[in-house]
Every structure is written in C-alpha cells, then in structure tokens.
Amino acid sequence: MQLIKVHGSENDFFLLDQTKLEVALSDKQLKELAIKMCNRITGLHGGSDGILVVDHSEHSGVLGQMRVINADGTEASMCGNGLRTVGRYLEKEYGQTTFKVETMHADLKVEKAPDLKSNVAAYNVEISPVSFMSETLPMFLDRETLVDDYVPEFSKTLKFSAVSVPNPHLIAFVDHETLEGPELEKIATYLNGENPYFPDGVNVSFVEKLDGHSIFVRTYERGVGFTNACGTAMSASSLMFVMLSDKQVPFETEINVRNPGGMVKTVVHQNDNGEYWMSLIGNATNVANVTVDLADAMNGDYSHAKWVPTNEQENYLEFISSIR
Numbered sequence: 392m393q394l395i396k397v398h399g400s401e402n403d404f405f406l407l408d409q410t411k412l413e414v415a416l417s418d419k420q421l422k423e424l425a426i427k428m429c430n431r432i433t434g435l436h437g438g439s440d441g442i443l444v445v446d447h448s449e450h451s452g453v454l455g456q457m458r459v460i461n462a463d464g465t466e467a468s469m470c471g472n473g474l475r476t477v478g479r480y481l482e483k484e485y486g487q488t489t490f491k492v493e494t495m496h497a498d499l500k501v502e503k504a505p506d507l508k509s510n511v512a513a514y515n516v517e518i519s520p521v522s523f524m525s526e527t528l529p530m531f532l533d534r535e536t537l538v539d540d541y542v543p544e545f546s547k548t549l550k551f552s553a554v555s556v557p558n559p560h561l562i563a564f565v566d567h568e569t570l571e572g573p574e575l576e577k578i579a580t581y582l583n584g585e586n587p588y589f590p591d592g593v594n595v596s597f598v599e600k601l602d603g604h605s606i607f608v609r610t611y612e613r614g615v616g617f618t619n620a621c622g623t624a625m626s627a628s629s630l631m632f633v634m635l636s637d638k639q640v641p642f643e644t645e646i647n648v649r650n651p652g653g654m655v656k657t658v659v660h661q662n663d664n665g666e667y668w669m670s671l672i673g674n675a676t677n678v679a680n681v682t683v684d685l686a687d688a689m690n691g692d693y694s695h696a697k698w699v700p701t702n703e704q705e706n707y708l709e710f711i712s713s714i715r
C-alpha cells in the first residue's frame with residue numbers, strides 16, 4: 392500500500408488514495424488503520440494527526456473526494472490543512488491547478504497558490520459551509536447560538552464563540568499567559584469526554600491578537616489532542632477576529648495566522664446571501680513516500696515499511712525559520 396506523509400503547517404497526515412488499492416478499505420478498516428498507524432509511539436514512523444482518504448467523486452466538476460479520519464479513528468467532516476495537501480496530490484494526478492474537491496458537506500474550491508519559497512508548495516482552499524446554529528456542531532446549551540459570551544460551566548472568566556465550518560469549533564480570545572496556560576487543555580479534555588454540551592466533541596482554540604491583522608491560534612483538536620495547527624480552527628478564529636473587531640479588521644483582507652507549526656494566511660468573505668466563508672492559504676508539504684504491506688499496517692507492524700523522504704521538509708523548516 393502506497394502512502395504519502397504530508398503536512399500543512401506541521402499538522403501531519405498519511406494520505407491514502409483508495410483508488411490505487413485493489414479493494415478499497417471499509418469504514419471499519421479505515422478506523423482501525425488510523426488508530427494503529429497514527430499512534431505517536433507505536434505507529435508508522437512517529438504516527439500522525441490522522442489519515443486523509445482520497446477517493447473518486449461522482450459529483451460533476453470535482454476531481455476527487457477527501458475524507459478525514461482523526462488519530463482516534465473518528466471521522467471529521469472537514470480538514471483545512473489536509474485539504475491543501477489533497478489539492479496538491481490531485482493536481483499532480485490530473486494536471487489541473489484549480490478545481491473542486493468533494494468533502495462530507497460541500498464540494499470545495501482548491502487552487503494552487505504561489506510557492507512560499509523554493510520547494511515549499513502552497514494552496515488556497517475554501518472553508519465552508521459556516522454556521523453559528525448550535526445544532527450544526529452539535530452543541531446543547533441554553534441558547535441557539537454562542538457568540539462572544541460567557542458560559543460559566545466552561546470558564547468563569549473567558550468568553551466563547553461556537554461555530555461549525557462545518558466541523559465544530561469553540562473559540563476564546565485570550566491574553567498571552569492564558570494562551571500558554573493549562574486552561575485550554577482542561578476545558579478541551581472535558582468537552583471531548585463525557586459532557587452534556589458537545590456529544591460529538593469539539594475542537595477548542597485559544598486565540599491571541601498579535602496586531603491589527605495577525606493572530607496566534609493554539610488548538611486542542613477533537614479526536615487528536617494538541618496539534619501544531621488546525622486549518623479549520625485558524626479559519627474559524629479569523630472569522631471571529633473579523634466579526635468581533637467592530638469593523639477594524641475588514642472582510643476580504645489577508646490575516647496572518649501564526650500557530651505552533653508555522654503560519655498560514657486567511658481571508659474572510661461574506662457572500663450576497665450574508666453567508667460567511669473563508670480562504671485558507673498555506674503550505675502543502677510532502678514529507679515522504681511510504682510503502683507498507685496492508686496486512687502489516689492493519690496489524691500495527693511497521694517494521695518492514697519503506698520510508699523514502701522527499702527533500703521538502705528541510706525547505707519548509709528554512710521557510711519557517713525565515714519568518715520567525
């Protein structure tokens with residue numbers, strides 16, 4: 392079985408093209424494979440945050456389908472960093488630089504963007520649909536929407552916003568000390584365990600405003616835990632940054648989003664129907680090409696896996712050190 396180890400802002404995945412397998416893996420097999428292969432200790436070459444599954448799409452004008460399996464085996468409706476790497480893969484497969492990819496709730500636009508530096512490929516992907524309605528997360532709270540408000544059951548001091556893009560996000564703007572403190576993990580582990588508010592869990596992000604057009608986003612991801620970056624969280628955080636800025640941060644302007652794994656740019660849009668959507672622009676790095684026997688992989692035996700690095704990771708790290 393051929394895999395590519397990929398990352399967007401060091402949010403890393405194994406990309407698996409089901410169309411290249413003799414027999415496509417079942418949902419149950421994909422779940423088991425993710426739990427074993429992504430494990431940071433016993434998994435394949437240090438594991439990953441999840442698996443990106445590429446498959447054929449029956450939708451017209453769409454090059455392929457992307458499914459997202461978190462490291463704990465749960466399936467998510469969307470992955471912003473992952474969609475950039477899938478876009479790059481499909482561009483290579485089909486020779487197109489602008490196209491759509493089918494995801495669970497929408498066919499999303501993907502477009503090749505200018506390289507961030509030599510050998511650091513970049514893509515621009517659409518993040519949508521966006522909704523504040525609690526049932527789209529789902530969230531069970533004493534109100535239909537949660538926008539910049541207190542929820543004492545979560546925190547006595549922080550205000551939160553809840554939005555689906557379309558996977559679920561809970562976002563709080565915090566000062567630097569809180570960004571780096573223990574409260575994010577405390578809240579996120581509670582809301583991703585047994586709790587009456589988010590039965591399917593939720594991605595939780597703390598956001599620090601850096602300057603007029605820059606934020607830092609730290610995310611504890613549903614189904615994974617802390618990641619170097621979460622593309623949908625950075626997009627959702629950018630939306631809240633614009634919406635809560637009292638017009639100081641306008642729509643259609645580029646926002647610099649820093650994260651522990653690097654940085655991306657986002658643009659927040661509002662269409663004529665008043666609906667929001669975001670552009671997420673950032674790297675799509677192929678770290679290595681991997682060959683592993685399917686039966687071995689399903690059994691969690693990676694001792695015979697073949698790992699052939701590309702030369703891209705060094706260039707990515709040079710890019711990151713140049714912007715820090």
Ligand SMILES: N[C@H](CCC[C@H](N)C(=O)O)C(=O)O
Pocket residue numbers: 402440459461466467468469470471472473558559594612613614615620621622623624
């Ligand atoms: N953990 C997320 C899926 C991955 C999203 C993230 N890696 C991104 O780049 O958007 C969830 O369960 O909703």
